[in-house]
Amino acid sequence: MxxxxxxxxxxxxxxxxxxxxxxxxxxxxxxxxxxxxxxxxxxxxxxxxxxxxxxxxxxxxxxxxxxxxxxxxxxxxxxxxxxxxxxxxxxxxxxxxxxxxxxxxxxxxxxxxxxxxxxxxxxxxxxxxxxxxxxxxxxxxxxxxxxxxxxxxxxxxxxxxxxxxxxxxxxxxxxxxxxxxxxxxxxxxxxxxxxxxxFISRFEAPILRERIFHFSSESIAKLKAKANAECNSNKISSFQALSALVWRSITRAHCLPHEQKTICGLAMVSGIATAGELLEHNLGWAAWILHKAVVSHTDKAVRGWLESWLQSPVVYQLGLFFYPNNVIIGSSPRFNKYGNEFGLGKALALRSGNAHKFDGMVSCYPGREGGGSIDLEVCLTLNSMSTLESNPEFMEAVSISS
The missing domain is CATH 3.30.559.10 (Chloramphenicol acetyltransferase-like domain)
Incomplete structure (x- = not known):
């Protein structure tokens, strides 16, 4: 659009x-x-x-x-x-x-x-x-x-x-x-x-810390198995389980009030819960919310959303569209990013510019070694990043960080 x-x-x-x-x-x-x-x-x-x-x-x-x-x-x-x-x-x-x-x-x-x-x-x-x-x-x-x-x-x-x-x-x-x-x-x-x-506005984020967290394919497989076991299901995907971990961990790092609504946005779909619900339940509960959001993203739903937008067009505002205290997970580990060598051999790392950086923004990249590994570029305020880095549930799933 x-x-x-x-x-x-x-x-x-x-x-x-x-x-x-x-x-x-x-x-x-x-x-x-x-x-x-x-x-x-x-x-x-x-x-x-x-x-x-x-x-x-x-x-x-x-x-x-x-x-x-x-x-x-x-x-x-x-x-x-x-x-x-x-x-x-x-x-x-x-x-x-x-x-x-x-x-x-x-x-x-x-x-x-x-x-x-x-x-x-x-x-x-x-x-x-x-x-x-x-x-x-x-x-x-x-x-x-x-x-x-x-x-x-x-x-x-x-x-x-x-x-x-x-x-x-x-x-x-x-x-x-x-x-x-x-x-x-x-x-x-x-x-x-x-x-x-x-319809044009200019958003300036607060001072942020940005860190790359690496998740091996083995670590992600454990998260998937854990989430499915907790839901008595086999339908939750690897990415849904990882996203649920990120949603819960950043929500905890934000120290939100129990009744505060929080959204985990995955491109065109979103999971919604209060901070209290999210943190009182387990990983599988959060992953199931995201799973339901994904499976409801049908052809009919997409066409309905598009027709509604065309009837009443709006222009997204970074400061309003990405609400405070939410988690937005963008980009994709499925894109062929490390395949771009330009005669220099395989790249050492992927990095991004200042665009779309705000508290709670997460970008997904394929891990350099491939095999289903994923790198997450996480942007948080200074205090929230320190809290995330002290979270055992999150850091134990991280294979390597840089």
Whole structure:
């Protein structure tokens, strides 16, 4: 739902690589790498051409109408940045909490998607940051144009072009650019506004700590077995069990009043309980709430939600949509993230920018070793993070943390 995302931030995800040491001419290596990245980026944008455009608007006063679209003609294209930082891989990975300098590895810091009306703000920006012994490739993409699935699809396809011979521009899985609407809706969505000030807000999170917690496939399997045993069921998935642990643990870290309602949001579905109910019951009880939310997310429910939104469009506000004291679990461990090597070998780690960071935000990544392992990027206030790190139930399930 592109228009609904206009007041949210760009997606900012990136990969940290080791800089090859066995090269005769390091400067020439970087020049060659940058040229290959730029050339292949230009070619992949032939397929993902909306990412080379800018946003534009048509509006009417009576009745109020605000129509946002991608203009691929009046645009200087996507952006490619090369910069350097006087630091090492260890400076990034050694601290227990993710250092704030990582935010500088991404372009479009703190902008909202609607800002891409400005010609200086591209819909897509690639920033290559050269460390003393490493290379960070950060990608910022407008969240009104791409979601997580299409974001990683783009990166995977870019890699395919990067490795292609003779500048072959074909890719195995082209993007689907045709728009779809339910019967009787579309083909355009006009927002009921006359000016962007009526639906754009800018959210600034409190001071946060950010930490990566690693869960091995064995640890997750134990959580799944425990949750199913407690529910006398075999239907709770690995991810539902892990999400239930996170929901309970962060709710405990937030020290909420017993009667305070708390929500665990999983992309398009949510589980709801009071803090008291959540913490008085066991892991399986919380996992079953999430399981019921997932199985109720049927084709009929999705179509009903979409038709309702199209009848009365709203633009999500980060400060309001993500209510305080809730847990939002985003991204996905199923995306092919570590498969993007760009001739540098497997990445050492995944990291994200400042976008969509707030107290209770959790992003899911596949573990580097694969096999069903998962990394969770958890953002909490200082006191809440300290409480989480002191929670035996949570920390005993963590295999490695960094």
């Amino acid at each position: 592109g228009p609904a995302m206009l007041s949210l931030n760009y997606i900012q995800k990136g990969l940290l690589f080791t800089k090859p040491s066995a090269v005769n001419d390091p400067q020439n290596f970087m020049t060659t790498l940058l040229d290959r990245l730029k050339d292949s980026l230009a070619l992949i944008l032939v397929h993902f051409y909306p990412l080379a455009g800018r946003l534009a608007t048509k509006r009417e006063e009576n009745p109020p109408s605000y129509l946002v679209f991608v203009d691929c003609n009046n645009s200087p294209g996507a952006k490619f940045i090369h910069t350097a930082a006087d630091m090492t891989i260890s400076d990034i990975l050694s601290p227990i909490h993710v250092p704030s300098v990582v935010q500088s590895f991404f372009d479009h810091d703190r902008v909202v998607n609607h800002d891409a009306h400005t010609l200086s703000l591209s819909l897509l920006s690639i920033q290559v940051t050269e460390l003393l012994d490493g290379i960070f490739i950060g990608c910022s993409a407008n969240h009104s144009i791409v979601d997580g699935t299409s974001f990683w699809h783009f990166l995977n396809a870019w890699l395919e072009i990067f490795y292609a011979q003779e500048k072959n521009t074909s890719i195995s899985r082209p993007p689907i650019l045709n728009r779809w609407f339910p019967d009787g809706c579309g083909p355009v969505v006009s927002l009921p506004f006359t000016h962007h000030d009526q």
